[in-house]
Amino acid sequence: MPTGRTRVLVVDDHQEIRGPLATYLGRYGLDVSTAADAEGVRALLAQQCFDLIVLDVMLPGEDGLSLCRYIYEHLKIPVILLSAMAEPADRIAGLELGADDYVTKPFDPRELVARIKTVLRRLEGAAPAAPAAGNGGYSFDAWILDTSRRELRHCDGRTVELSPVEYRLLHVLVEHPNTVLNRERLLDLTTRDEATVFDRSIDTQVSRLRKKLGDDARRPRLLRTAWGDGYLLAAEVRRLPI
Structure with a gap:
């Protein structure tokens, strides 16, 4: 994970969720960008690197599960899925498509912050050591x-x-x-x-x-x-x- 502030992309088609959540995460030192749909996500991913994506499952057009699979297969950026669907089968489907965690709505934003930190710690601990030679x-x-x-x-x-x-x-x-x-x-x-x-x-x-x-x-x-x-x-x- 790059040094400096952690870059998080919040994806939700509801501004009343997307905006306040971005503000809340920003209070914890996260550098937050937002998108309302898959098209916006792909445009941002072409321009920036992110350390983690918080992704709503129910999006207009291409849904969050399809986008999660693309991110997992091509970009390897950790994804936390947000969904109102709380059945075990829904959670399992999201995890099998490459999500690193699954949070059901409604949720306490403090829980989401804790899950973000947990995912990043887990991935940081699993990252291979940097080669001894080289100049970064x-x-x-x-x-x-x-x-x-x-x-x-x-x-x-x-x-x-x-x-x-x-x-x-x-x-x-x-x-x-x-x-x-x-x-x-x-x-x-x-x-x-x-x-x-x-x-x-x-x-x-x-x-x-x-x-x-x-x-x-x-x-x-x-x-x-x-x-x-x-x-x-x-x-x-x-x-x-x-």
């Missing part, structure tokens, strides 16, 4: 830049190949998040002594990085242009342990 990496948005393997990974498991120049450029940007770096500074930080690089090549490398990060070139969300000044990475960056 950086987590930002839905991505991890692994500095030991020099590779870029999405939280859905995809690995994106980076050229040596693209890797050095992204490495510099994650080390200086939310800071405008002008072209001259970027060239100083990314160009090796033996290489000859022209100023405009930075623009080309940024354009390529945007494509690999899925950033809209016309309205970039992550790699933003400060006109006349340079570029910045607009994201919260967390240093991962070695």
Whole structure:
């Protein structure tokens, strides 16, 4: 689990449940996002990594059980299901589809907090030890830049190949998040002594990085242009342990 605040996604189609629950969980130091349906969940999962998902079973369109199975098979994010269905068969069905816990409605939010902590502790204790070698990496948005393997990974498991120049450029940007770096500074930080690089090549490398990060070139969300000044990475960056 990444360092820093635990990221929880609360999914419920009822705002009167979703909103207050998110506020309540936030009081316990959790970084909470919300979604009302499966479409909203998939959109958020494409942009961010979460440590745990609290998922209502009865959703409009694609239901929570189907979404739980997808998350289990493809993303391996722990899921706590919420449901008004309290029969043992319903609970068993949810657990067999990959849920880590099952909470019936109505519930005491204090119980949900306790169950979230229990699931995260259990998974943390079961996690394999980190390799002794390597230099950790950086987590930002839905991505991890692994500095030991020099590779870029999405939280859905995809690995994106980076050229040596693209890797050095992204490495510099994650080390200086939310800071405008002008072209001259970027060239100083990314160009090796033996290489000859022209100023405009930075623009080309940024354009390529945007494509690999899925950033809209016309309205970039992550790699933003400060006109006349340079570029910045607009994201919260967390240093991962070695």
